[in-house]
Amino acid sequence: MFVLVNLKTYPCDPIEVAEAVRDVNESTDARVAVAPQAATIAQVAETGAETWAQHVDPIDYGSNTGHTLAESVADAGAVGTLINHSEQRLKLADIDGSVQAAQRADLETVVCANNPAQIGAAAALGPDAVAVEPPELIGTGTPVSQADPDVVEDAVEAAQNVDSDVSVLCGAGISTGDDVVAAGDLGAEGVLLASGVAKADDPTAALEDLVEPL
Ligand SMILES: O=C[C@H](O)COP(=O)(O)O
Numbered sequence: 001m002f003v004l005v006n007l008k009t010y011p012c013d014p015i016e017v018a019e020a021v022r023d024v025n026e027s028t029d030a031r032v033a034v035a036p037q038a039a040t041i042a043q044v045a046e047t048g049a050e051t052w053a054q055h056v057d058p059i060d061y062g063s064n065t066g067h068t069l070a071e072s073v074a075d076a077g078a079v080g081t082l083i084n085h086s087e088q089r090l091k092l093a094d095i096d097g098s099v100q101a102a103q104r105a106d107l108e109t110v111v112c113a114n115n116p117a118q119i120g121a122a123a124a125l126g127p128d129a130v131a132v133e134p135p136e137l138i139g140t141g142t143p144v145s146q147a148d149p150d151v152v153e154d155a156v157e158a159a160q161n162v163d164s165d166v167s168v169l170c171g172a173g174i175s176t177g178d179d180v181v182a183a184g185d186l187g188a189e190g191v192l193l194a195s196g197v198a199k200a201d202d203p204t205a206a207l208e209d210l211v212e213p214l
Helices: 014-026 038-046 070-076 092-104 116-123 149-162 177-185 203-211
Strands: 002-006 031-035 050-053 080-083 108-113 129-132 167-171 190-193
Touching: 002 167, 002 203, 014 031, 014 038, 014 050, 014 203, 031 080, 038 050, 038 070, 070 092, 080 092, 092 108, 108 116, 116 129, 116 149, 129 149, 129 190, 149 167, 177 190, 177 203
Parallel strands: 002 031, 002 190, 031 050, 050 080, 080 108, 108 129, 129 167, 167 190
Antiparallel strands: none
């Protein structure tokens, strides 16, 4: 299972979380990575944790003030990027452009989507993975795998019908090892989570709990 921890703009210490991600990744068969804010990608990557960007824009080098260039986050040490997170929604043409920009920079891609229909559309753009996240469950602590298991199974089916090479993650409210196991039982190959680790008093303990049953 892939456990991708998105730090969003939570007021946590990204280095503390990154060191926990690095250490827990080394102690488990699961793959554990962290997506800090763009401004801290380089510092986070220096810890040795697998580091992702939270977003890249559908642009190339040039006159794009305020945008995030895929090559820049790759140069800073990111190996992958989220695209179209529920809190950073893009138009379909821009999702396509961001996937292409990420692939140009050799970044792995996870395209987020609200529901199975959008997952099918996202999978058609050729990312490495898609992540289904019902927006109403994000940050609630109520796991999607428990509150809405059908959306996970339907997302897996929707992606497989389009491109069986595209992995499916699920996210929203995931915070325990049982939640991760439940996600796997529904066909997800990973989970995308944030508050369960970023808001934890002890990120290492939170991560250890997440991977303990894997
Ligand atoms: O990127 C992470 C997702 O939006 C899930 O957030 P959450 O784990 O706080 O529900």
